[in-house]
Amino acid sequence: MKLEIAEEALQTMIKDAENAYPDECCGFFYGKEKDHRFIAVAVPVLNSKEGDKRRRFEISPEDYLKAERYALAHDLQLLGVYHSHPDHPARPSEHDLKQAVPYFSYIILSVQQGKAAHWTSWQLAEHGAFEEETIQGNNNKY
Amino acid sequence: MAKLIIPTPLRKFTNNQSSVETRGETVLDSVRELTEKYPELRQHVFDQQGKIRSFVRIYVGDNDIKSLDNEKTQVQQDSVISIIPAIAGGVCSKR
Numbered sequence: 001m002k003l004e005i006a007e008e009a010l011q012t013m014i015k016d017a018e019n020a021y022p023d024e025c026c027g028f029f030y031g032k033e034k035d036h037r038f039i040a041v042a043v044p045v046l047n048s049k050e051g052d053k054r055r056r057f058e059i060s061p062e063d064y065l066k067a068e069r070y071a072l073a074h075d076l077q078l079l080g081v082y083h084s085h086p087d088h089p090a091r092p093s094e095h096d097l098k099q100a101v102p103y104f105s106y107i108i109l110s111v112q113q114g115k116a117a118h119w120t121s122w123q124l125a126e127h128g129a130f131e132e133e134t135i136q137g138n139n140n141k142y
Numbered sequence: 143m144a145k146l147i148i149p150t151p152l153r154k155f156t157n158n159q160s161s162v163e164t165r166g167e168t169v170l171d172s173v174r175e176l177t178e179k180y181p182e183l184r185q186h187v188f189d190q191q192g193k194i195r196s197f198v199r200i201y202v203g204d205n206d207i208k209s210l211d212n213e214k215t216q217v218q219q220d221s222v223i224s225i226i227p228a229i230a231g232g233v234c235s236k237r
Binding site for chain 1 (some may be wrong): 147151152186197201206226227230231232235
């Protein structure tokens with residue numbers, strides 16, 4: 001699936017990733033899907049992982065419930081989850097794959113020395129592996 | 143009859159239905175009824191032993207069934223049951 005990200009939504013994710021550094025950030029994004037996915041809004045949520053947040057993120061069930069309700073209230077689709085990889089590449093880890101759910105786009109932002117350097121998006125395919133999605137106009141892939 | 147909310151990632155298995163009315167008296171009955179109606183959902187909700195998967199949380203209203211009576215939690219006609227997928231990940235490799 002091809003993604004188009006509104007500049008404001010992208011900047012929200014970048015700012016969250018840089019502010020959270022050296023911890024991982026996380027959040028949801030919303031928009032519409034037709035022939036491609038248009039991400040209109042990104043909303044940061046708390047990384048509720050107990051322990052080392054520099055290598056893990058977790059979103060609480062309560063925040064997930066709020067995200068579904070937000071989508072409903074704003075007539076948007078909940079399209080996926082973003083998170084950061086501090087000082088690591090913007091590629092999904094084994095842990096990302098193990099926890100992935102169908103349908104969602106997973107945007108990963110690589111933050112190098114506190115600055116968002118690259119971002120990519122991935123979706124869980126039928127065969128159980130991640131497939132990379134094309135982000136329109138993304139020159140910061142790797 | 144309770145209302146069972148399907149999370150967005152699993153709606154592809156319910157013909158894009160976002161919610162389903164169920165007649166079960168407990169959470170387990172209700173979720174089973176859902177997976178009988180939409181069999182492709184089963185592997186995403188139940189493990190091989192027929193228990194609700196560890197990656198899935200179930201809420202009745204705003205309450206985790208773990209704080210209630212787990213899968214045996216009774217549901218009322220106006221109950222809203224939500225299936226919530228665990229959302230987690232991260233770099234995870236050792237530094």
